[in-house]
Amino acid sequence: MMIKPYVRQGEGEEALSPPQWMDGDMSSPDGDASVSSHCYLEGGVNQQDREMGSEDAQEDDEDDEDGQEEENESKRRGPKKKRMTKARQERFRARRVKANARERSRMHGLNDALENLRTIMPCHSKTQKLSKIETLRLARNYICALSEALEGGLSTESRAFMETLCKGLSQPTSNLVAGCLQLGPASGTGVRPEDRHRVRAAPAPLGVASYSSPGLPSPPYGTFDSAHLLHLRAMKGGVYENHSPSEYSAGGVGTPPYDGPPTPPLSISSNLMPKQEPSPHYPPSHHYSPSPVDQGLYQTQTGYNGHVEGPYDSYHPQHMPPRQITSVYRD
DNA sequence: TAGGCCATCTGGTCCT
DNA sequence: AGGACCAGATGGCCTA
Numbered sequence: 001m002m003i004k005p006y007v008r009q010g011e012g013e014e015a016l017s018p019p020q021w022m023d024g025d026m027s028s029p030d031g032d033a034s035v036s037s038h039c040y041l042e043g044g045v046n047q048q049d050r051e052m053g054s055e056d057a058q059e060d061d062e063d064d065e066d067g068q069e070e071e072n073e074s075k076r077r078g079p080k081k082k083r084m085t086k087a088r089q090e091r092f093r094a095r096r097v098k099a100n101a102r103e104r105s106r107m108h109g110l111n112d113a114l115e116n117l118r119t120i121m122p123c124h125s126k127t128q129k130l131s132k133i134e135t136l137r138l139a140r141n142y143i144c145a146l147s148e149a150l151e152g153g154l155s156t157e158s159r160a161f162m163e164t165l166c167k168g169l170s171q172p173t174s175n176l177v178a179g180c181l182q183l184g185p186a187s188g189t190g191v192r193p194e195d196r197h198r199v200r201a202a203p204a205p206l207g208v209a210s211y212s213s214p215g216l217p218s219p220p221y222g223t224f225d226s227a228h229l230l231h232l233r234a235m236k237g238g239v240y241e242n243h244s245p246s247e248y249s250a251g252g253v254g255t256p257p258y259d260g261p262p263t264p265p266l267s268i269s270s271n272l273m274p275k276q277e278p279s280p281h282y283p284p285s286h287h288y289s290p291s292p293v294d295q296g297l298y299q300t301q302t303g304y305n306g307h308v309e310g311p312y313d314s315y316h317p318q319h320m321p322p323r324q325i326t327s328v329y330r331d
Numbered sequence: 332t333a334g335g336c337c338a339t340c341t342g343g344t345c346c347t
Numbered sequence: 348a349g350g351a352c353c354a355g356a357t358g359g360c361c362t363a
Contacts, residue, residue: 095349100340102350107338131336 122165123180134173141165 118124118135122142130138145164148154154161162181166174 096341099342099350103341103352104339106351111338133336 123177125176125180128172128176130173130176134169137168138165138173138177141167141169 117139118130121138141164145161149156165177
């Protein structure tokens with residue numbers, strides 16, 4: 001793909017006015033006040049601006065410069081561009097507005113899928129939202145870890161399991177996973193030896209010892225959803241062998257319906273976690289029900305730092321749920 | 332204040 | 348022609 005650099009006005013060109021639709025009202029025609037006007041700030045003019053602006057100028061006032069521009073136009077290779085008439089401008093604008101709306105919707109769909117992915121992560125936290133990239137990394141690690149476990153090479157209760165989960169994750173996210181697993185201090189856990197030197201700010205080794213790290217909020221942390229491991233064991237035991245993987249995801253969160261005996265969860269949590277909060281996906285009855293998020297019933301609640309959690313309105317970023325942002329990356 | 336993360340707009344490309 | 352997808356650009360918000 002050809003990368004087009006940010007186009008600025010060339011030498012000798014007059015400052016061009018922004019497209020007509022931007023005049024006066026800086027909000028877009030579709031009423032979206034969030035439309036960015038930054039494209040026209042600081043004298044930066046993008047391709048569209050140049051086209052529309054210049055052709056607008058050609059239409060509105062014919063002066064000597066336009067003559068020069070037409071002369072340059074005739075030397076240009078390729079198909080000659082059509083004049084941008086008022087009608088064409090309006091059609092272009094309408095198309096652009098529709099495309100923007102589609103793009104927004106598409107990105108919202110992407111974010112929804114990502115949110116669904118977050119909810120089935122082994123350490124789903126309401127108070128410390130994983131970033132997009134961390135969610136994807138953790139998901140990859142989770143798949144790898146479960147695959148190894150299924151092959152019998154990795155115990156879900158082992159430290160190696162957690163190390164696999166933490167591979168390539170930022171320090172705070174690794175701490176979150178470790179906190180969810182409630183494992184003891186581990187020297188360099190989750191950090192490949194070759195990566196350790198790249199950790200710029202690792203205040204403490206992973207594990208309980210780092211809970212007091214200033215970079216990490218105080219508990220509650222997310223919970224390691226033992227039901228996932230229960231699911232894993234059940235699969236190994238053949239309980240779900242009549243279900244296809246696609247059935248697991250039929251509920252939208254990728255988990256099979258569980259109707260087994262209400263025995264204590266079989267997982268590391270039963271050994272290591274002092275108190276296991278019931279997962280929103282697996283209420284005490286052990287009958288699966290869609291999460292509040294999936295039901296659109298995400299109740300407003302106060303997070304650990306007093307921030308209000310609730311439905312995330314991407315059109316009002318100030319309503320974003322609190323998240324712990326990490327500045328430590330290893331890649 | 333710098334840097335990370337995010338939402339949004341935008342133009343290009345590919346496909347139907 | 349129009350939609351989907353992608354990547355660049357930009358500003359806002361937040362945290363260290």
